[in-house]
Amino acid sequence: MEPTGPPPPVEHSPIYQSLVGAGPRLRPLRQVHARMVVSGLHRSRSLLTKLLTLVIKTGPSGGAAAAYAGLLLHSVPNPDGFLFNSLIRVSSRSGDPLAALRLYRHMRQATLARCNYTFTSAVKACADLAALPTGREIHCHLLLDGLAGDVYVQTALVALYGKCGDLPAARAVFDGMPRRSLVTWNAMIAAYEQNGLAGEAVVVFRAMQADAAVEPDGATMVSLLAACAHLGDLRLGQWASSYIATKHLPVGAALAGALVSMYARCGCVDEAREVFDGLRRPNVVAWTAMISGYGMHGRGAEAVALFRMMSRRGPRPNTVTFVAVLAACAHAGLVVDGREAFESMQRDYGLLPREEHLVCMVDMLGRAGHLEEAFRFVRTAAAPPVAGAAMWTALVGACKLHRRFELGVEAAERLVAMESENAGNYVLLSNLCAMAGRTEAVEAARGEMARRGLRKVAGYSAVEVGGTAHVFRMGERRHPQAAEIYRFLEELEGRMREVGYSPETATVMHEVEEEEREIALRHHSEKLAVAFGIMSTAGGTAVRVVKNLRICGDCHAAVKLMSAVARREIIVRDKHRFHHFQGGSCSCGDFW
DNA sequence: CTAGGGTTAG
Incomplete structure (x- = not known):
């Protein structure tokens, strides 16, 4: 029988129908593919294209779809831009942004026409890799291709530069957008x-x-x-x-x-x-946020209890979770629980401690007054690849807290040796020398700092009242109401000490036996509550306070204060994150 | 027929 008219459209072929029937599911698609090979249809461009688009639709599947799609691409004669675009997208979606970029480069080499779809995906792949130089290169390409006016592309660029920390670039793209x-x-x-x-x-x-x-x-x-x-x-x-x-x-x-x-x-x-x-089912982020929430309010026991619950019937904790748990233990003096969590992290979860975990451990041991152990811990842990400057900073803080100034000088000297271009370290060292009564060493530290042309970076806190920002810089009292504000803060501190709260009492508390600790903590909290009761009347002036939580001597007290202030619906603005965290660049005592 | 944005710590 002679064929009459044009050949029937491929859509009517049984194998095409099988593809459609298989839908975007990898396994069935592979089976149909096998049938294509058996029946010699494995070179059919239209069938392969359909297969490929369906494979791409299967979405992320641990890279299997991407790998399969890549394989298929090579069997499609003269794949067009559309297929490349789809494939670039599926590669980055299945967690292989490098493959996506390879495809993008291949596309350019083959001089296939790029379009806005190409660039949104390629730029996103760079964002996923935080690959700023490559991202800039592709930005150039899309300018050359005249596609810089596309909202999707521009948005991808904003995200790319944001993810790479190049905010001026992100902002420039954003500002240049008419819509x-x-x-x-x-x-x-x-x-x-x-x-x-x-x-x-x-x-x-x-x-x-x-x-x-x-x-x-x-x-x-x-x-x-x-x-x-x-x-x-x-x-x-x-x-x-x-x-x-x-x-x-x-x-x-x-x-x-x-x-x-x-x-x-x-x-x-x-x-x-x-x-x-x-x-319904909180994920690891929600659990971690909750644990850290307890921790930053000194409710270490609750943080630990929640962590235990998580270990029993929650999602698998990650490294961030452990930072939260360890920080909670450090602030509440729960040394036993902290050690246990630190060991469990490696033993039960196979997570290698990173520097931030080590810093938490040093902080915990140091605050609790176990200074010798803290020093030992740092000396054994502070080997490459862990640089350890942050751990030495934590040690300095602990030495200050426990008035072990000579030991603190040792730690600060070590810090200066490790990071000799960090101005904050010299400030720290000279402060410690002053506390240790070594006047000549104070001068030496300041002299060395000056000789290196380093300038002290002043830490500051900012408060916001009725939409106006008020800035308080270390060592200056320029605010028009400075006297009043500092009087309030001093009074607050005085009242807190009066009812028994001070870094020293916190330290004493660390030394009580474990079964007494909970009682002590509860007692301690009651005293704090009284202190804040006092504050709530004194706070009628609506002073809005921000504490530098990272570097100040007593994070626990600072967070307590901050949360009390926040509870009174006072806006607390932490400008701290706007600044470089130069270890110890501002010491404790800016507010009390 | 394809594309861009999101959470947790210190």
Whole structure:
């Protein structure tokens, strides 16, 4: 029988129908592929294309789909740009951004036409790799291809530069956009937030609210809540909370974690717990946020209890979880629990301790007064590849706390030797020398610092009252109401000491037996509550305080104070993250 | 027929 007319469309062939029937599922597709090979149809361009698009649709599957799709691509004669675009996308989605970039380069070599789809995926692959030079190169390519005006591409660029920490570049792309989508705004807000510029993130969010073309969604709220958490801005955090409720935004894992973290960091630990308890299956982030929330409010026992619960019937803890647990133990003096967690981390979870875990251990041992053990710990752990400067900084802090100034000088000298270009280390050393009464060494440290042309980076705290920022720099009292404010803070400290709270009592508490510890802690908390009761009347002046939590001598007290302030719905703004964390560049005592 | 944004620590 002679064929009449054009050949029947491939869509009617049984094997094509089998492909469609298989759907975007890898296994069935492979079976149909096998049949194609058997029946000699494995070179059919249209069938292969259909197969490939279906494989791409299967989404991430541990890279299997990407590998398979790559294989198929090579059997398609003259694959077109569309297939490449899809493949680049599926590669980066299945966690192989390097493969995505290889495909992108192959595409250029083969002079296949690139389009906006190509670049959004290629730029995203760079973002996933945090590959700034490659990202810049591709940015150049897309400029040459005349695709720099596409909103999708531009948004991907904002995200890329954000992820790589090049905020000026992110902002330049953002500012150059005549039209911005919801995702663009979200990318810009996230870029600031992820780089420690939470205040800027909020500023951009405000600008976004003025853009009638977009309406904030869940992703906006995730970044906004993170910013609130870092700023201690309970007010705005609560607003975001009710926005989520009003707009019926689905509370997925990311929003849940951000909410728990916001409440915890803003001082509403119990509120955070309520959110946490309302989650159907909290993920590792939510658990970690909750544990750290307890820890930063000195509720170490609850942090440890929650961690134990997590180990029994929660998701697998990760390295961040262990930082939270260890920091909680350090702040609450729970040395036994801290040691146990540190060992469990390696033994039960196969996680190698990173420098931050070691720092927590040193901090914990040091605060608890086990200085010799802390020194031993540092000497054994501080071998390459762990540099250990941060551990020595923690040791210096512990020596100061326990007034072991000679030992502190030793640690600070070590620190200076390790990081001789860090101005903060010289300041630390000279302070320690002064405390140890070694006047000539003070001069030597300052002289060496000057000789190297290093300048002291002044730490500062900022407070915000009614939308105005008030800045307090180390060693200066320029604020017009400085006298009043410092009098208030001194009074606060005095009252706290009066009811028994001081770094020293915290230290004594570390020494009590384990069974007594809980009682001691509870007692301790009651005293604190009294102290804060006093504050709540004195705080009528609505002073808004920010503590430098990282470097100050007594994080525990600072966080307690901060949370008390936050509970009174006072905005606490932590500008600390705007600055370089130069170990010890500002010492304790800026507020008390 | 394909594309861009999100959470946890110190």
